[in-house]
Amino acid sequence: MGAVIGVGIVGLSAGGGWAAKAHLPALAAVDGIELRALAASSPKAARAAGEAHGVPAYASVEALVQDPGVDLVVVAVKVPQHRALILPALQARVPVLSEWPLALDLAEAQELEQAAEGTRTFVGLQGRSAPAFRWLADLMAERYVGDVLSATVVASSSGWGASTSERGRYTLDRAQGATMLTIAFGHAIDAVALLVGELEELVATTATRRPQVELEGTGRTVPMTAEDQIAVSGTLASGAVLSAHYRGGTLSGPGFSLTVDGTEGTLEVTAPSHPNINPVSVRGARGYAPPAELALPERYDAYPQLAGTQSHALAHAYAAIRDDLLHGTATVPDFAHAVARHRLLDAITRSAATGRRVELMN
Incomplete structure (x- = not known):
């Protein structure tokens, strides 16, 4: 090489x-x-x-x-x-x-x-390579919030319920593997796990509330079997509680919102939609002070010219892949990491189908 x-x-x-x-x-x-x-x-x-x-x-x-x-x-x-x-x-x-x-x-x-x-x-x-989440991971490691008490995610996607194009139609079919659970939720929960750790057990509820979706430019609807409501509650390895609600086809509200409460402070992370590719805003508070805007330190962003584009986090990922290949490091998620994430999604699906709490072995 x-x-x-x-x-x-x-x-x-x-x-x-x-x-x-x-x-x-x-x-x-x-x-x-x-x-x-x-x-x-x-x-x-x-x-x-x-x-x-x-x-x-x-x-x-x-x-x-x-x-x-x-x-x-x-x-x-x-x-x-x-x-x-x-x-x-x-x-x-x-x-x-x-x-x-x-x-x-x-x-x-x-x-x-x-x-x-x-x-x-x-x-x-x-998302793990995005400047904002690498910075947030460092803040968490430096105990900005102290011991994590809870993490709360409320997020949405205009897809999976709103009208769809012919090109995106396959994402409505649960069997095609490109659903709101796997794509939108999967990306978001992976970034959250970078900050607060992995779920050890969970209980989930899912639903498909819009079984028919408008196909753009045709005047007709097509079936949707993918879940457009995903609610998960569980316990992290630290003992903290994580709750997440992802909503499809929403008309307004936050595209992504994460609140991490700890014994020493709070972090609030928001994005207009998918946090792995969109700009992220951060507010923080220590003790009982009101939350205030926190600015991303410049050293985390090697490609500021791409900020606000779909390529921003991906450029940082490519730089890390380059270094991993040249120097034998292992900073970018690999297939083993992907299996762990698929295992989480599988646990959510099984819990939703049975109504039972599921334990994970990460």
Whole structure:
């Protein structure tokens, strides 16, 4: 592996999409890592994408991993395709960054973790790389709030209940693995866990309150089986209590709100929506003082020019992946971490189905 990490993206098309909107600006901002190649779904699509982005293009992952310039395969496609596209890269022993969710379910995530033995892996839970959450993690480690008493999350998404596009329709189908529980809740709760630790036991209630959703531009509705109400209460390893309520299709209210109460103070964290990719505001109070705005120290943000964009946290994640690959460190979540997160989501699903409290082994 050279001094510059070569990236091959699966899912970078000529027509745009998440890889073009988020990954390309992030890669362009980070020194020591660059786009070297891409893979598309067909020879025709590969030719078009290669011409659009100016790099070699392949019609399969098997061909992509044979490119000597590719040191890292990035899988940025829909969740149902992850397994089939990740396995060839792992078999070739090429490091992989997979977008989150890693897999359709816990069993598939565990299969991918086992297949990755001996190969570096990364998962796109980029909230852990975001400047604000790295700073908040340090504040917690410095005992800004003292011993944590409770953590309260109230969050929402305009999706999963509001109108949907044809492109986003698959997220309404619970079987497709890209639901509010796995995507919006999964990203948010991972960032929360960075600050307060993991749940050891929980009880959950979920519901699908809007079983029909408007399909944009058609005048008709389509079915939704994904949960649009998720309520979780549980105990953290520290003994503190965590409660979280995620609401789909909301018309107003906070997109994300976290309150951490401790024996010495309080932290209030808010974002207009998904905190892993959106700007975060922080208020804090020590003792009985009223909460006041806290400013992010400049040293946490290496790419301020991307602030407010979908690429901001991702650029910091790419920089950390570069360093992990070059120096053998392990700061970015890997497939083992993804399995732990899938295990949490599986526990929520099982608790909601049975009405029973579920213990987790993290």
